[in-house]
Amino acid sequence: xxxxxxxxxxxxxxxxxxxxxxxxxxxxxxxxxxxxxxxxxxxxxxxxxxxxxxxxxxxxxxxxxxxxxxxxxxxxxxxxxxxxxxxxxxxxxxxxxxxxxxxxxxxxxxxxxxxxxxxxxxxxxxxxxxxxxxxxxxxxxxxxxxxxxxxxx
Numbered sequence: 001x002x003x004x005x006x007x008x009x010x011x012x013x014x015x016x017x018x019x020x021x022x023x024x025x026x027x028x029x030x031x032x033x034x035x036x037x038x039x040x041x042x043x044x045x046x047x048x049x050x051x052x053x054x055x056x057x058x059x060x061x062x063x064x065x066x067x068x069x070x071x072x073x074x075x076x077x078x079x080x081x082x083x084x085x086x087x088x089x090x091x092x093x094x095x096x097x098x099x100x101x102x103x104x105x106x107x108x109x110x111x112x113x114x115x116x117x118x119x120x121x122x123x124x125x126x127x128x129x130x131x132x133x134x135x136x137x138x139x140x141x142x143x144x145x146x147x148x149x150x151x152x153x
Contacts, residue, residue, distance in 0.1 A: 022140070032125045036118050040111060041085060045070075045078055047115075053088065053104050054112045060093070061100040087111060 005013070014020055030044055037047050045068075052064050065075050079102060082088045087108035093099035126133060 029122075032122065033118075036121050040114055040118075042111075045074075046082055047118075049075075049078060049082060049102075050087065050108065050111065050115070053102065053108065054115075057109075058101050058103045061090075061102055064102060082108075 010016060033044055033047070037044060040047070042050065048068050049064060052059060052067055061072065061075065061079070064070075065072055068075070070078075079088065079090065083090060085107075086105055089103050089105055091101050091103065093101055123130065123133065128136075
């Protein structure tokens with residue numbers, strides 16, 4: 001017969017950690033996304049940048065970093081690879097030369113059509129309804145925002 005762990009030890013069980021559930025779910029997502037994004041020639045972080053740019057083209061580098069929670073040290077090499085692939089172009093703002101604007105090339109715009117197959121594939125792989133996934137996403141975003149607010153204090 002299994003011995004019941006004290007409450008203090010129960011809290012330290014791996015399967016009781018929400019951080020591990022989120023972490024391992026992220027890995028599962030990456031495994032599902034990989035073959036889909038390989039067809040587009042993108043890594044997952046590059047896909048996120050492209051999502052930002054497909055929403056709004058000509059975005060300041062700083063804004064992309066803020067939206068994706070990435071610092072410039074992580075974002076810059078990512079953008080260099082997207083530029084080398086001919087998907088984006090980096091230009092200096094005419095109003096403020098210190099500001100770098102990230103824009104899509106015609107090839108980057110065209111890739112959006114190929115990327116339209118990704119969300120339905122993820123939906124099918126999840127075996128959830130749109131409403132279920134939306135509710136989960138909203139809960140996770142609320143949790144993320146509360147944690148970020150705590151760290152910012």
